[in-house]
Amino acid sequence: MNTEYDVRLGLDVGRTSHHGCGLVPAGERVFDHELSQDDYGRVLVIVDQPNTIGALPVAVARDCGAVIAYLPGLAMRKAADLYPGQAKTDARDAFIIADTARTMPHTLRFVDRESDVLANLKVLAGTDEDPALAKGPVSPVERCLR
Template sequence: MTIERVEVPVPELWAGVDVGKERHHCVVINAQGERLLSRRVLNDETTLLKLIADVLEISQDVLWAVDLNHGGAALLIALLVNRNQPMTYLTGLAVHRASGTYRGEGKTDAKDAFVIADQARMRNDLGQLRPGDESAVDLRILTTRRADLVADRTRQINRLHAQLLEIFPVLERALDLTNQGPVVLLTGFQTPAAIRRAGAKQIETWLATRKVRNAATLAATGGDLAAFGSADRLAGFAGLAPAPRDSGRVSGNLRRPRRFNRTLLRAFYLSALASLRGCPASRTYYWRKRHEGKNHKQALLSLARRRVNVLWAMIRNGARYQATPVTTAA
């Protein structure tokens, strides 16, 4: 329904209808505000036609006023339109505010219908209610359907985020679940163990057969995060990974952990120290950290953290350490 501002001549009667789902209440008043008819009617075509006929018997010059322009009022509005009856519309909020200025504290359908009719009688700023064209009706149906689909999709994405947060927080932060590819990935692999067992190559093939775009990049991201999550926990247990100190909206604060295995930290520290003599890659990494401004102890701890990643990769792949990565011929 659309509301247009048009000049409406002053009628003889005003019929206010308090719209309900099953029943309406109609009150008809004259120019002096006297009630000429007050009736509670069923929301049924036969009953509504009888009400309209009875009101028109009193006078043919009637202005109908309703507090709802859709839903339960649709049948009444359609019947009034078919009989070329003028209508106006007051919002429920306007009726609620106006009812406080009338005598009595009680609230009934009859009182609300009288308030609607009386407000239509006194106010001249109300627009005339007219039916919308078929295109507007179709557009409203389509937009409502689209809003429902968007709400359903948002709920599904939120549930996936909540579930994945309990299983694999690192992957939850990395995946954009509004895209199809990450959702397809989760249908087959949800845990770090499952991703590590499959491997990046197998996941890439699995995604490619399902026609997922950028399958190689997505598979590599999942594999890297699975390895990183486990190596990060090992480093945290050894005291080589910073612990977050966040609260409320404050995030990103990292502090040295207070609870960790000091024996494991010592083992990694001594391992990093010993590697400076016999491992050129470790020595190069150590001096790179020194050139960045770190002192000897800080550079050794950075090297120990790096060796945690290497150690975890060796455990994960069941391979021995090789200073030069092995390349396979194409």
């Protein structure tokens, strides 16, 4: 295993709360936060990429029983234009995704294991349903979506 990481992030996923702890090589905590599910009620998980890099949070959210939605790229870009600032950061994007879901829920596409939306996104993302025809080994994340 590669030992040249700048941060190791441990995630403890639980039924009532989750906790993340990030450590730099010297052992300093650079991230240490809990998010309790019970304090906030039902959670809608919104991703901007339900396949590829977003497949893992979709699989985890699905396993936890959360409802999952997808904010299409064009809707995301249009929504981002409504907010001040031009910097593209993960924190800004996450806020825009959540706020767009809050204020413009009609822009979301709900993702269900059997949904046509997810099937079409798999095709667009190039996910091949037949591992024998795939261009390489099937990742564990891709397997979660099948």
